Amino acid sequence: MSIRVGILGATRGLEFARAARRCGVEAEFTAVCDGYAPLLGKVKASLLELGFEPAYYTDYTGMLEETGIDAVIVANSATDHAQMAIAALERGIHVLSEVLPAQTPAQAVALVEAVERSGRHYAYAENYCYFRANLEAAMRFRRGDIGDLVAGEADFINDCSQRWHLLTRGLRGHWRNHVPATFYCTHSLGPLFYATGRRPVRVTGFEIKNQEYLRIHGARNGSAAMEIVELDDGSYFKSLHGNLKRPWVTRLNLFGTRGSIESRNAGEFTVYRENEAATGYNDFDTLPGTFSPVPGVAEAIAQNAEAFILAAFLGAIRGDANLARYSIGIYQALDMALPGMFAHRSVLAGGAPVAIPDFRRQADRDKYRDDNRCTDPGVAAGEELLPSYSRGEIAIPDEVYEREATLAAEAMEKQFRLGML
Ligand SMILES: NC(=O)c1ccc[n+]([C@@H]2O[C@H](COP(=O)([O-])OP(=O)(O)OC[C@H]3O[C@@H](n4cnc5c(N)ncnc54)[C@H](O)[C@@H]3O)[C@@H](O)[C@H]2O)c1
Incomplete structure (x- = not known):
């Protein structure tokens, strides 16, 4: 059974594509979405080298609704996973979520109920559990x-x-x-x-x-x-x-x-x-x-946390009870x-x-x-709105963020690699 997988977030999310190729996990990556267009340009060539030719989106809803994906890897900002997972589950799409599952208790409740209503698989990609x-x-x-x-x-x-x-x-x-x-x-x-x-x-x-x-x-x-x-x-x-x-x-x-x-x-x-x-x-x-x-679990897959997580998630979708038991619900x-x-x-x-x-x-x-x-x-x-820091607000001038943005743009040109930079 072929499972079409979409990826939201073209940084960490692509570690799963690399791991699948390297460790022999059968997976078909047919769509990638990232709101940061310069990154998509870079990613395209690298994914092609890996043998993947997905459709590219900057809009998540577009990817969910137009590409016919069966499953999505939610690897956007760590605070925004619950909403993205719920949007997929409501469309009958299985979800593999990067860390963390939700930012607030209300989001966590909504997510639990969306998983239960959907009858689809939700797996939590907490890779540290899978380190050998x-x-x-x-x-x-x-x-x-x-x-x-x-x-x-x-x-x-x-x-x-x-x-x-x-x-x-x-x-x-x-x-x-x-x-x-x-x-x-x-x-x-x-x-x-x-x-x-x-x-x-x-x-x-x-x-x-x-x-x-x-x-x-x-x-x-x-x-x-x-x-x-x-x-x-x-x-x-x-x-x-x-x-x-x-x-x-x-x-x-x-x-x-x-x-x-x-x-x-x-x-x-x-x-x-x-x-x-x-x-x-x-x-x-x-x-x-x-x-x-x-x-x-094949040894090459057991040796690589992302390959293992993906294999367990796809196995659960295919009805493989042995692989499914390794997944985190x-x-x-x-x-x-x-x-x-x-x-x-x-x-x-x-x-x-x-x-x-x-x-x-x-x-x-x-x-x-x-x-x-x-x-x-x-x-x-x-x-x-809670304070980020218990010892008082920390004021940071705009110039700090401007400098970081310049360094990031330079790095994107000089040291791009697929996955986490
Ligand atoms: N498990 C691990 O070892 C590990 C390591 C690093 C990061 N992470 C997780 O991976 C995820 C990504 O980490 P990051 O530091 O790259 O995060 P990030 O906030 O920089 O976002 C990742 C990517 O998602 C894109 N994105 C964010 N919101 C989007 C939206 N609404 N629509 C389209 N694209 C959107 C961003 O442009 C970015 O390229 C996070 O959830 C993080 O917790 C996990």
Whole structure:
């Protein structure tokens, strides 16, 4: 069965096309939409080299209505995914959504209900769950290697300051310049929820101060964040994520009743298992990080997070139950994302713990279906418009954004590559 796939957002969205080609995922990319016309010009030639010849659009509705696509990869601004996903689902189109699923509780409720009404597949492309070592940790946790969950912690450290101009193109209103520091939480929290299947019930958020190395590029928010998330079984996850001065890293620690699993840098992991020596001191076996095969998934695909996500999504559409079980659905996507959304409310309340709703439940939906509080002036106004930063508004002169825009335009000419720049 041939599935025609459209892509919204010609930056990150195209990583899926590259991965499909490289890893042998059968996918037909027939449409690409991006509102930034200069980018489309560049993308065309590169996609042709990969053997794809999609129709190009600058208008999303046009792509949804004119191209006959069966599925869409929603990879536009991280704050605008819910509306785009709903527009597709209402037209009977399956959705693979980049991070994050929604910007506000009201959007999250509308998205859940749109998925349920549509009967179409919604998958959340939280790629950190599919990095080989994080996936191994998940598989081992689920089969009981370390016993029951006691606690978990994860980091996602990604200092984007040196390429802020490429990411924001000097747009004052770009989401990276205004979202709360806690917003982008699913690269750290996601793999913990994916492994354990637990649900968040309460969060305490911590905002790390706005740093000059980001402010000089236009960021008006905290530069990193932490969340402590209480789970439905009374255990806790700790998450640290953001722009800290260290080369990129993802780390995951799961602590169980019989041992723990650590994963690092996407490709390394260690298991510590309590043994029977009973000397009373450090009686743990350290097991080497040997990867298990991923049942039903070709190794080339299992090695590449984007290929794996796409294969699972397309498999679910084709009715392949084995591939479908690797996909992340809407309820778990929100388990991963709501802690960051509500952590900002905790930060603004001076660090008080804040309850996290469960939008599987009708009562929670009704409570939040009109709650659009967020930091985006395109979505919220008046009292609903929350400050991006808890320590006071950060004023940034126009010249900063003008300089970033110039650098971005120059880079588009000199260093374009398909996917994230
Ligand atoms: N999973 C990962 O590892 C990872 C890494 C980077 C980015 N991302 C995600 O990928 C997405 C894209 O990231 P980005 O930094 O390139 O974001 P971005 O805000 O710069 O937008 C991406 C592209 O979408 C286009 N776009 C935005 N709104 C549009 C609209 N209404 N119509 C048509 N085109 C539109 C923009 O012109 C841009 O080229 C985000 O959701 C981000 O969270 C994920």
